[in-house]
Amino acid sequence: MLNLKTESGESLSVVSLGEHNLNSGPDFFNSQLLIGNQLWAGNVEIHVKSSDWFLHNHENDKAYDNVILHVVWEHDTEVFRKDNTVIPILQLKSYISESVFNKYKQLFNSKDRWINCENDFASIDGFLLNNWLERLYFERLEEKSNLIEQLLETxxxxxxxxxxxxxxxxxxxxxxxxxxxxxxxxxxxxxxxxxxxxxxxxxxxxxxxxxxxxxxxxxxxxxxxxxxxxxxxxxxxxxxxxxxxxxxxxxxxxxxxxxxxxxxxxxxxxxxxxxxxxxxxxxxxxxxxxxxxxxxxxxxxxxxxxxxxxxxxxxxSKSFIDLLLINTIIPVKFSYAIHQGKSINDDILELIAKIKSEKNSIIDSFNNLKPISKSALQSQSLIQLKNHYCDKNKCLQCVVGNTLLGK
Incomplete structure (x- = not known):
């Protein structure tokens, strides 16, 4: 346990994270926090410094009136609500070691790299990486199921x-x-x-x-x-x-x-x-x-x-049939099983693992970092990794990024 405390010394625990907001407005909606002995429900805003609140003109934006916690790396000034009460501050530098922070900066300050972790990708344990790729494959299957659901309705x-x-x-x-x-x-x-x-x-x-x-x-x-x-x-x-x-x-x-x-x-x-x-x-x-x-x-x-x-x-050709299996047959079988209340995950993994790896620029680039894509299971997962994590800088939501930061 981190035993979190606000900058005013009150105990802080997260009851519910709320909803991550990817659009304009506070970073998290409808969070629930226990601050001291008081349960708060509202929004959470995240900045590098407390003073960024004023830099971004949040004091003049009604969308930020219901912020109950300001999470910052460094606390350098107080931020007030309209009734002049102080918005509680959680300063992360008090809980995160400087070495981890330096690794974080090193990971994200890599503008000229194909992916942020390309210098360290090869060092990731194979067992850990393969488990992550399996999870990514089913994540990709679920995304493909969205179109199937739409077509099923129409x-x-x-x-x-x-x-x-x-x-x-x-x-x-x-x-x-x-x-x-x-x-x-x-x-x-x-x-x-x-x-x-x-x-x-x-x-x-x-x-x-x-x-x-x-x-x-x-x-x-x-x-x-x-x-x-x-x-x-x-x-x-x-x-x-x-x-x-x-x-x-x-x-x-x-x-x-x-x-x-x-x-x-x-x-x-x-x-x-x-x-x-x-x-x-x-x-x-x-x-x-x-x-x-x-x-x-x-x-x-x-x-x-x-x-x-x-x-x-x-x-x-067999390669074209493989394409049909990857993009249509397996996703349809997966979706149908869900509608039937059945799990065929093991059968799907066994089937996709026997299909040859796809060949494209993404797979070639990953294989140059670490020869990992030996079947369509890995190639589909790596495409998901690149498009939905690497390209969007979601290193903190990626097993690879978390492993490198935790070393």
Whole structure:
């Protein structure tokens, strides 16, 4: 116990931290503190020096009228409420050693570094780091569940429809992900169910909704798709679809939206109850088998409707299936288990640990500091660490930062 005391000598204990405020106003709302024998409820403000209160003009701001504690590193002047009573002060330098403070300054005064702790990251114990990365992975999963929850609400709790929307987004990759999601959202999933028995009909539906059939192209495949889509458009009242424009620029041909849409059509033609099959599947090989799909015959020697190319089977690669597992399948399984009141965390950890690590600039940079990312479990966690902790200077909320400060 620190046996905290205010600068006036009264005992201080925290009953409730309250809510951390990331916007304008006091740093913590609705805190509860026991100061002396009095229980206080109100806000808490934090500064380096007491005099910063006046530097920031808080004395003229009504938002600070309900501050019950001023937490500072150094107390250099009294701060008063409007009724001239002194706001209690907690001076942190009385409780934190100078060596810890110097480490803190050293950690944060690193403007030219990729991350604050890059000089010391390699020294962190592997067991400690791996436990932290596991926690970060589930934190990332929970964030991905937010989109799933939104889609579940708009899809009237139809998990098959949610899966279709999530898969569509991932099939579109980073460049066309939002466009593919807008495509999936432009349709009631019942239309997909009614057309998936014939791959050509499902292709006509998806290509038509994206606007890819609006051109005047004279080949039989294109014309047949266009004719089928006109029929579907009238039958299912598909007027005025709000679908974002697809992009081909800077994409490898195998990632062209035409190829991915054909593969997505083949997947849903091949599996009538895909959601149930995904929930039942557990091993990596089961998922690889389930997603062993290819394009329709026309796309074996085309990447666009107009230009013919060398013939080749365009099947989903294992690396692409890994991407589907990371960004869609595992998050959907995780969210569904929560809705069922079940915990499948161990199964998820076992599965994600068998998927190869992603390769990108963030992972490469972490591996240069300490070769740690050996699976998608670590790569996903490191992305979470960089984006949500390192980039936001949340070292005090990070196990790595706390360990370095405590050494």
């Amino acid at each position: 899809s009237k709790n139809d998990w098959e429809a949610v899966l279709f929307k999530m898969l569509s987004k991932t099939f579109g990759l980073k460049v066309n992900g939002d466009a593919f999601l807008s495509l999936a959202q432009s349709l009631d999933f019942s239309v997909v169910r009614k057309t998936q028995s014939t791959q050509k009909t499902l292709e006509a539906l998806l290509f038509g909704q994206t606007g890819l059939l609006n051109d005047d192209i004279q080949n039989s495949y294109f014309l047949n798709l266009k004719k089928d889509y006109q029929f579907l458009k009238q039958k299912f009242n598909l007027e005025n679809a709000q679908v974002l424009q697809l992009q081909f620029f800077r994409l490898r041909p195998n990632n062209f939206p035409t190829i991915r849409l054909s593969q997505l059509s083949n997947l849903y033609h091949k599996h009538q109850n895909l959601f149930s099959k995904l929930i039942e599947s557990k091993s990596l090989n089961e998922f690889y088998e389930l997603f062993k799909v290819e394009t329709s015959e026309f796309w074996e020697n085309h990447y666009t409707f107009q230009k013919e190319s060398k013939k080749s089977k365009k099947v989903l």
